[in-house]
Amino acid sequence: MIEVKGVSKEYGETIAVNQVSFDVKEKENLVLLGTSGCGKTTTLKMINRLINPDEGEIIINGQSIISQNTETLRKGIGYVMQNIGLFPHYTIEENIAVVPKLLKWDKKKIQDRVHELIKKLHLPASSLKLFPNELSGGQQQRVGLARALVADPAVLLMDEPFGALDNVTRTSIRKEFNDLEELKRKTIVMVTHDVEEAFELGDRICLMDKGEIMQIGTPKELLFYPVNDFARKFLDGQRLALEFKVLTINDIWENLPNATNKTKEFSADMSVWDAMEKLRSTHFADLAFINNNKDCKNVTFDDLIKAFNQYKNLGKHE
C-alpha cells in the first residue's frame, strides 16, 4: 500500500531523515517511535508531501507520490496534526466539514457525515456550534480525528494524535481508538514518542534514532528480538509491563493447568495483562479460557505468573 524507499531529508547541517525505507501494508497500523528529534514527523510529512524528500521515493498504491497532483494526493490521505491544529475561528461543524466542502459535497451529505462521526466519536451534538476553545482537550482531539476521517480516506497519517492530553484521558481515548470500526479499515502511519502507546496501537513499530531506522517489527519482535543495543535499551524501563501486555494466554497455553470447569470462558487471544486485570476486577478466583482448538484451561493469578515465567525461562520466544 505505502512504500517508502531510501528517503532522506537534510536541513543545513542536520540530517533529519537518513535513507529510511519501510512498507506499510493495507489496513496496517505502523507506528513511528523514537525520542524527540529523531525524524518521525519529517518522515510522516513526506508521505503527504508537506515536506519533499531530498532523496528517495514514496509510492502509494503503486503510484509514486510525485507523479500525482498534491491536492488530489492529500484528499486521499487523512492527517491528524500534532497539537490538534483546529481552525480557532471555525465552529466544530465547520472544522470537520473542511475537506467535504473542498470536495464539493452537497450540504445534506456533509451534515449527515458530520453527525455520523460525532456520534461515533462520542461528541455531543451541542458541540457542533461551538468553537474549539470551548471544548476540552480530549474533545478537541476527537474533532481532529473526525476531520481526518470525514471523507473516508484509505490512508491516515497521525502525528502524536494523543500528545496534547493528560495521561488518564489519553489512555481512555486510546481504548476507544482501538475499538473504532472506521479506523480498522484504514492504513495508518502514526507518530509517537510514547512506548506504551506504540505497543498498544501498532501492528508493527518502526523504531528510529537520529534519522535512521533501528528496527521494524511487531511489538513481540521488538521486545523479544531486539536487533541492537539501542532497541534493547529503549524498552528496558517498561519491559516487564510490555511483556505482560504483548503475550497472550495462547502464548503461555501449554504452561497452564487444564480446565476443571468451563464456566466463564474467555478467548485465549486475551493478553496476560488483561487476564490479570479481569481477575483483579471481577474477584473471580479463576477464569476459564478457550483456544481455537476448543481446549479449555482454568487460570488463577498465580497460574498466570508461573506460566509467564516458564515461558520466559524456557526461551519460548527464541
Ligand SMILES: Nc1ncnc2c1ncn2[C@@H]1O[C@H](COP(=O)(O)OP(=O)(O)OP(=O)(O)O)[C@@H](O)[C@H]1O
Ligand atoms: N524546518 C526545519 N528546519 C530545520 N531543522 C528542522 C526542521 N524540521 C525538523 N528539523 C530538525 O530535523 C530533526 C528531525 O525533526 P522531526 O520533527 O522530524 O523529529 P521528531 O522525531 O518528529 O521530533 P518530535 O517528537 O520532537 O516532534 C530535528 O533535529 C529537527 O530539529
